[in-house]
Amino acid sequence: MNRNDSLNSRRGFLRQGAAGLAGVTVLAAGRWPEVHARAGTETASPDRRPFIYRTLGKTGLKVSVVSMGVMNADNPNLVRAALDAGIIHLDTAHVYQRGRNEEMIGEVIKGRPRDSFIIGTKVKGGHQDRETGLFGADTSAAAFVEDFHTSLRRLQLDHVDILYLHNINKREAALFEPLLSAMLRLKKEGKTRFIGVSTHRNEPEVLRAAVESKAYDVVLTAYNFRQDHRDEVKRAIAEAAAAGLGIVAMKTQAGAYWDRERQQPINMQAALKWVLQDENVHTAIPGFTTFDQLETDLAVMADLALSPVEKKDLQPREPVTSAGLYCQQCDGCRGQCPAALDIPTLMRGYMYAYGYRNLGAAKATLAEAGLAGSPCDDCATCRVSCRQGFDVRAKVADVARLRHVPDDFLV
Numbered sequence: 001m002n003r004n005d006s007l008n009s010r011r012g013f014l015r016q017g018a019a020g021l022a023g024v025t026v027l028a029a030g031r032w033p034e035v036h037a038r039a040g041t042e043t044a045s046p047d048r049r050p051f052i053y054r055t056l057g058k059t060g061l062k063v064s065v066v067s068m069g070v071m072n073a074d075n076p077n078l079v080r081a082a083l084d085a086g087i088i089h090l091d092t093a094h095v096y097q098r099g100r101n102e103e104m105i106g107e108v109i110k111g112r113p114r115d116s117f118i119i120g121t122k123v124k125g126g127h128q129d130r131e132t133g134l135f136g137a138d139t140s141a142a143a144f145v146e147d148f149h150t151s152l153r154r155l156q157l158d159h160v161d162i163l164y165l166h167n168i169n170k171r172e173a174a175l176f177e178p179l180l181s182a183m184l185r186l187k188k189e190g191k192t193r194f195i196g197v198s199t200h201r202n203e204p205e206v207l208r209a210a211v212e213s214k215a216y217d218v219v220l221t222a223y224n225f226r227q228d229h230r231d232e233v234k235r236a237i238a239e240a241a242a243a244g245l246g247i248v249a250m251k252t253q254a255g256a257y258w259d260r261e262r263q264q265p266i267n268m269q270a271a272l273k274w275v276l277q278d279e280n281v282h283t284a285i286p287g288f289t290t291f292d293q294l295e296t297d298l299a300v301m302a303d304l305a306l307s308p309v310e311k312k313d314l315q316p317r318e319p320v321t322s323a324g325l326y327c328q329q330c331d332g333c334r335g336q337c338p339a340a341l342d343i344p345t346l347m348r349g350y351m352y353a354y355g356y357r358n359l360g361a362a363k364a365t366l367a368e369a370g371l372a373g374s375p376c377d378d379c380a381t382c383r384v385s386c387r388q389g390f391d392v393r394a395k396v397a398d399v400a401r402l403r404h405v406p407d408d409f410l411v
């Protein structure tokens with residue numbers, strides 16, 4: 001592929017996102033208030049935003065209920081604006097933007113008082129079996145620790161506040177002794193104040209494993225109004241919170257759009273409120289990428305109650321023009337593909353591409369799924385039946401094109 005082909009590929013993906021990007025605005029001078037008080041629920045004076053704070057379980061950390069998931073952001077001024085507006089907690093990961101996300105945050109927080117921000121980062125534990133989610137025998141705690149030290153260097157910090165074991169969907173993986181011991185050693189050495197586990201598949205099992213471990217302090221879990229198993233996630237969150245774990249919610253916006261064509265945006269405020277109405281959730285990390293979205297997300301703290309219109313907006317659209325972008329990660333399609341494709345992970349990559357417009361994360365997710373070649377070309381008929389009604393073949397073929405776009409052209 002030559003440079004022009006690469007650019008065309010990227011443009012092909014971005015073309016459908018142009019409308020979404022058109023909403024970017026420049027931060028007006030003096031638009032944001034001073035940093036807010038750090039505890040309690042505060043109703044601010046008229047020139048200040050109301051902020052709601054909750055305690056992140058046994059960590060004792062006071063966090064605003066709206067934090068920032070930095071994953072999709074590449075503008076340091078947006079991260080600065082979030083901190084200046086009163087957001088305390090920034091969430092990133094070793095793999096985001098192949099390290100540039102942590103580097104950007106490092107530049108933004110440099111010189112700020114260390115107790116004015118909370119940094120959570122995530123490190124993968126090594127090879128996980130695509131089908132079972134279990135770590136292989138070659139998983140190395142030493143490699144995990146080395147990656148974490150790389151993250152510390154990128155962030156220009158001597159410690160983070162929360163270190164997560166990234167992307168876990170099995171009890172056994174959450175309790176994998178070599179990695180859990182390594183995390184506890186890092187905590188003892190003061191390299192991280194707290195340890196956690198992140199999950200966006202089989203969340204109730206992972207939440208309960210975190211409780212069982214008696215070691216984890218925090219769980220970062222997918223949680224949103226579109227999850228078919230949301231009641232079960234809610235119960236597991238309640239159990240974990242009762243056990244003293246801090247609960248951070250992600251994927252709160254459920255793919256951001258009802259449809260792939262991005263003509264039907266999900267009501268972001270309503271989706272965020274739905275999660276935050278659960279008081280066992282201590283903070284959420286919406287991945288805003290524009291100043292307007294930052295403002296929209298902060299505004300939910302004025303009143304977490306859902307208005308009648310917002311309640312209606314969270315109901316499935318009729319007619320449902322497509323199954324949308326949010327894969328339930330329900331494993332209902334497990335074992336159906338004769339090529340043994342990891343369909344749930346590929347569908348998550350599809351959501352990153354079309355919902356979040358984060359093509360780098362989408363491509364990394366294709367690699368995580370081990371997608372190679374064009375396996376669908378050899379199938380006369382797709383044998384995968386998705387409970388959501390996804391046209392799996394079309395989505396795999398669509399997102400697989402990203403493999404041909406060089407990393408340098410992706411966020």
Ligand code: SF4
Nearest residue numbers: 337339376379382383
């Ligand atoms: S067409 Fe369907 S069954 Fe065949 S490889 Fe692709 S996803 Fe698997």
Ligand code: SF4
Nearest residue numbers: 328330331332333386
């Ligand atoms: S692709 Fe469909 S069946 Fe498979 S995990 Fe996602 S929502 Fe479930």
